[in-house]
Amino acid sequence: MIQNILVLGSGSAGLIAALSLKRKIPQLNVRIVRSPDIGVIGVGEGTTPNFPKHLFDYLGISRRRFYQLAEPTWKLGIRFLWGERGRFDYTFAPQLDAKWSDLPMPNGFYCDDEFSCLDAPAALMRADKAFHRQPNGAPDIQPWHAFHIENKKFVEMLEIIARESGIEFIDGRVNGADRGPQGVTAVHLEDGRKLEADFYVDASGFRSELLGRALEEPFESFGSTLFCDRAVVGGWERTDEPILPYTTAEQMDAGWCWQIEHEHHVNRGYVFSSQAISDDEAAAEFLRKNPKAPASPRIVKFRSGCYQRLWVDNVVAVGNAGGFVEPLEATALMIVCSHCQTLVDFLLHNELEPTPSMRDLYNDLVKDTWHDIRDFLGLHYKVNTALDTPFWRHCREDTDLSGIGGLLDFYEENGPTGFCRYRMPRSQSDFGIEGYFVMLVGNKVPYRKRHPVTPQEKAIWEARRQSNILQASTALTVKESLYFVRHPGWSWYGEGAG
């Protein structure tokens, strides 16, 4: 029976895993070993809506505390400066997989010319506003938001909460592991110490010390679908720029650029393919398009893919130690949170004696998540017809989307109908058919079964959009909303301090 857990790494993945295990299974003895010399990756700042649910509802972390210590801003979605339209917004609420009761077809069939402001979050994004006002003037903070967080502040906050939750921290650099028939039996530290546990969580980042190095699990590359493998990272201190309530993803000559909004800092980075351009060329394009960025931006290398199995014997990997894809949909923390919940469910169900078939099931489910993300990100590239550079031509011609071939064929014949969901290859998808529609409709991917929109339908359509636009015009910006939630009288759904 598992009693002692050792988590290797105290980046956001290791800390979220340790807290999930300790808070949900308090009888476990959870320790974290981490190397202050190696430190944390220090990037990874956009989230999805399952992140606040995990922190507040699942782990029970107080919102007040999180806002005080992590100083987040809100993210309502992603603004894509992308494809033939030049711009479209992906919110966390269903815009296209929805049908207005007074129109005969789902929303996607009306978006040939205009795809914006289809619902409240989309209209807020278009107006650069965060939340509608309550009758008392305060922001009406709805659950369809995520956060922008600074990695360093977030990790510091989690460490404080982890210590308070009874998790022990050991500083030291792991330089080897002993193996037995059940997996890892101990890890060795550089200073000669040896740490033993029944179960290990590998959260050592790209080093993947236990799953990759000690257990030598094979790595599955996503290189035939995702061609980017580096990022130029460089932000600047905010001056007069408004704090936007969304992440921006903007196409570049050999990849794309993110912009993440912190209160005092604008975080910008260019994800590119080293096959297409050199580091110097990428940095030059980045600086040309972002004159406020530092003159020598940092280059981060990565490989897209994940290990064949994420749970091997008594080792489970989370975060970058298990797999990585570029942050085009900010999915890393999303899957850390969801996989930690699955792990806890499985351990509890097996009364801390996990069976091999439960472990296999975990691996299958987790692998499905990774493949869903791979295919969804690949779609972003394949359908973007805007730029005619060698990189984008390569993406259109060679991106392997065989994982979602059936869905794409069905869409090309039938368009954005909800029936497409039955052609999705997996029963679970973090993006759902909505996400796929946003990419297909956003990029104007043609389909054959057209709906002839009547002038009357068009008028209903436009009136609804205008009503959303009008409502958003009186809403609050991020800056105004932050002012409210920082007021000592602000109450988070009646929660106390904790």
Ligand SMILES: Cc1cc2nc3c(=O)[nH]c(=O)nc-3n(C[C@H](O)[C@H](O)[C@H](O)COP(=O)(O)OP(=O)(O)OC[C@H]3O[C@@H](n4cnc5c(N)ncnc54)[C@H](O)[C@@H]3O)c2cc1C
């Ligand atoms: C360019 C880029 C942009 C990204 N953007 C996003 C984003 O917008 N949203 C998102 O969710 N994610 C993003 N990510 C992913 C982000 O890095 C992860 O979500 C997140 O920070 C988790 O990191 P981690 O905890 O797995 O690894 P790390 O932060 O690298 O932590 C690894 C830990 O392991 C320890 N360690 C490693 N080796 C040893 C050893 N031998 N001995 C002892 N300790 C060791 C380290 O000290 C550290 O504590 C991005 C990543 C990159 C590269």
